[in-house]
Amino acid sequence: MADVEPSWRDESLGARIRVALWLRDEVKEGGVFSKASIREAIKGTEQVDRRMRDLRPAGWVILTYRDKPSLQPDQLYLEKIGRPVWEPEHRAAGLRQISAKTKRYVYERDGHMCRRCGTAAGERYADDPGSRARLTLGHVNPHKSGGGSSAEDLITECARCNETVKHLTGAQMTKGQVWDRMTELPLQGKRHLLAWMKADFRPLNPAEKVWGLYRQLPAAAREELEGDLEKLMKS
Template sequence: MSVDDAGAKPDWRNPNLGTRVRVALWLADEVGEGGRFVKQQLREAIPGVEQIDRRMRDLRPAGWSILTYRDRGGLAPGELLLEKIGKPVWEKEHRAAGLRVVTAATRRRVFERDNHRCVRCGILPGELYPDETEAAARLTIGHVEPHKYGSASGEENLVTECSRCNETAKHLASPRFSERQVWDEITELPRKDKQMLLAWLVAGKREQSRVERAMSHLWQLPGAQREEIMRRLGRSLSS
């Protein structure tokens, strides 16, 4: 059944529908207003889709209210509440409701401006997270002012984030560490590192050193060119 069939509500199981439409239909049909769910249920219902959490967040500017435990007391960590069903994005006239498209050219300029690394944690694409030896970073575009509050999608409101920082910033991922654990880790840092950390917090992003900028530029080269520079660097240091 097509999403455009007059008077017919499509089935969320239809793989020919867009992911945002399928997520909206699943929420409306399987959860319903006032219903609770967890993200794993959504992933199991619509498997094999990358960034399905993002497609769910894209419903919020269309009037869908999806709350986390941070927003509503009584919800368990990781539990979500479908407080309100917004515009029926499965209907043709509402399909683009709330969407703010970031063009490929804008995305490229933002990545280049931020040196192709996450401004939150500083990780490069393809690097492994220190606490997850099998999880490689993937870069995406995040909003300085949250999209759900009606923010613009101009370059001044966009930043480069890894997918993990982006999820945490949108409050759809449980914190990986407690506030106490993070503070204990910070108190053990040398004073100069604490000063650097404070400067990053004030700036709202991780400021790069010259060697980090060089690494981010190096990482953008093809693998063969990186290996050649690695050999040249090794020879220059051994001479």
């Protein structure tokens, strides 16, 4: 009896495998698709965009409108199908295993805050109060295929920044727009910003570091600490 060809509709398969099979069967090399279409196909799966990105180190070439100007901002182009990750011998292709020890070290090193926007875990976004930040790990060079998994290769990012940096969601400002924001800063602000640029790191003050640690705690513990600190300040 011949083996049954796996299908992206098989919900028992992992999300990365289902995404690969969907791209192979529904999009095919040279095909254009949207992020909305893949989310619609692979329903009930969190971070389906990330599962698609996980195919790139396995040789899958997926271009965005920044790589291929003829695309619309919400479109992607499947230029090349890489290794068949649905086959058992290729399922780990391109995956980088990050140890729990490394994850813990990176989160602590970065103060449990997104290195790109400074938002702490569970904190509301200033421009989107209805959403709260969820921390994850990203690569210092997000476009480097097969990037390493050592602490030096990783930074703490919130999920929103992680997606935007990899050109899969959102729209980034232009160089000119960022420059306009820079020139609007007071002199002291420009000095701070230049120092952060040169160090490629924004140091946190003691209160910010404790804030990042505080945001990691369960809601009940945070509420207790808020009351304790309030009492301490009144004593």
